[in-house]
Amino acid sequence: MLLAIESSCDETAAAVCDNQGKILSNVLRTQAIHAQYGGVIPELASRAHQQTIITVVKHALEKANITKNEVKAIAVTQGPGLIGALLVGLHFAKGFALAKNIPLIGVNHIQAHVLAHLIDNPDIEFPFLCLLVSGGHTQIMWVKSPLDMEIIGRTIDDAAGEAFDKGAKMLGFPYPGGHIIDKYAQQGNPERFDFPVSNVPDLNYSFSGLKTALLYFLQKQTPEYIQTNLADICASYQHAISKALLNKFSLAIQKYKPKAITLAGGVAANSYIRTQLIELGNHFNIPAYIPAFEYCTDNAAMIAIAGLHLWKAGKVSQQDIVPYTMYQ
Ligand code: KG4
Numbered sequence: 001m002l003l004a005i006e007s008s009c010d011e012t013a014a015a016v017c018d019n020q021g022k023i024l025s026n027v028l029r030t031q032a033i034h035a036q037y038g039g040v041i042p043e044l045a046s047r048a049h050q051q052t053i054i055t056v057v058k059h060a061l062e063k064a065n066i067t068k069n070e071v072k073a074i075a076v077t078q079g080p081g082l083i084g085a086l087l088v089g090l091h092f093a094k095g096f097a098l099a100k101n102i103p104l105i106g107v108n109h110i111q112a113h114v115l116a117h118l119i120d121n122p123d124i125e126f127p128f129l130c131l132l133v134s135g136g137h138t139q140i141m142w143v144k145s146p147l148d149m150e151i152i153g154r155t156i157d158d159a160a161g162e163a164f165d166k167g168a169k170m171l172g173f174p175y176p177g178g179h180i181i182d183k184y185a186q187q188g189n190p191e192r193f194d195f196p197v198s199n200v201p202d203l204n205y206s207f208s209g210l211k212t213a214l215l216y217f218l219q220k221q222t223p224e225y226i227q228t229n230l231a232d233i234c235a236s237y238q239h240a241i242s243k244a245l246l247n248k249f250s251l252a253i254q255k256y257k258p259k260a261i262t263l264a265g266g267v268a269a270n271s272y273i274r275t276q277l278i279e280l281g282n283h284f285n286i287p288a289y290i291p292a293f294e295y296c297t298d299n300a301a302m303i304a305i306a307g308l309h310l311w312k313a314g315k316v317s318q319q320d321i322v323p324y325t326m327y328q
């Protein structure tokens with residue numbers, strides 16, 4: 001049995017998996033406190049992790065129906081993420097490993113998002129390409145094997161989830177508003193308004209221009225006009241994000257010729273982007289995978305599966321590991 005902890009941003013999470021990678025529990029506590037500020041406040045995130053981590057771990061053990069003594073290894077997100085937030089999970093895991101005399105495994109959060117695919121699809125073929133889109137990251141990953149992957153494209157400014165959330169804020173929706181744009185867009189026409197589709201060099205992305213384009217567009221309209229055309233505005237804005245994401249991903253498919261394509265991260269919940277990815281798979285005749293929603297957004301089950309692979313490969317960590325804020 002392996003216990004996993006995730007505390008890199010605004011979700012305090014713990015999960016348990018067995019030695020075959022079966023998820024026995026996946027517990028998550030989202031920090032509601034940030035909604036009133038329109039974004040995650042790092043100091044408040046660390047404090048909230050501190051307050052809830054013990055309860056979340058207890059729930060995860062209870063749900064998996066095991067005791068602390070049955071945990072044979074502990075995996076924890078080491079980075080990237082908010083330093084104070086990461087420290088809470090890391091210190092908890094170090095203490096637990098020391099007290100129980102079990103291996104400690106530091107996990108890369110990005111790699112864990114990618115490995116979340118193995119939870120429900122352990123037979124997915126390598127090498128595959130993963131489009132990783134969330135509030136904090138937008139990357140194309142070339143995944144050669146579970147522990148061998150590289151970033152081949154990334155955003156040079158905002159993440160796709162940020163483009164959704166900042167757009168949502170401009171439209172008057174509460175944080176995080178990505179799913180609200182998705183909801184309105186389902187009734188709208190994606191081709192009604194022409195928002196710019198970013199095209200920066202190589203396999204990279206940029207979303208800051210799109211955000212500014214929405215701002216200027218809204219400044220020119222009356223509140224009544226915006227209200228009446230909300231569905232079309234959301235659909236067109238979402239279309240520009242999706243098209244930018246899929247255009248570069250399509251180029252990556254042609255260049256790398258993967259055995260499968262996958263979508264991961266919180267933005268993978270977006271109904272439009274999901275449909276577009278499946279269509280891309282059909283177009284290239286390659287299987288396309290999207291994890292269950294609970295494994296798309298930040299969660300500890302993905303840390304468990306990544307931790308298990310590392311543990312089996314003998315890649316355990318020492319007590320002196322430190323958190324990292326950037327991908328490494
Ligand atoms: O992976 P995640 O839980 O955490 C971060 O890395 O931040 O992703 C959260 C992001 C937020 O930006 C949220 O607005 C976005 O995923 N998101 C969506 C949808 N559901 C969540 N964006 C667009 N459409 C959705 N349905």
Ligand code: ZN
Nearest residue numbers: 113134136298
């Ligand atoms: Zn994440």
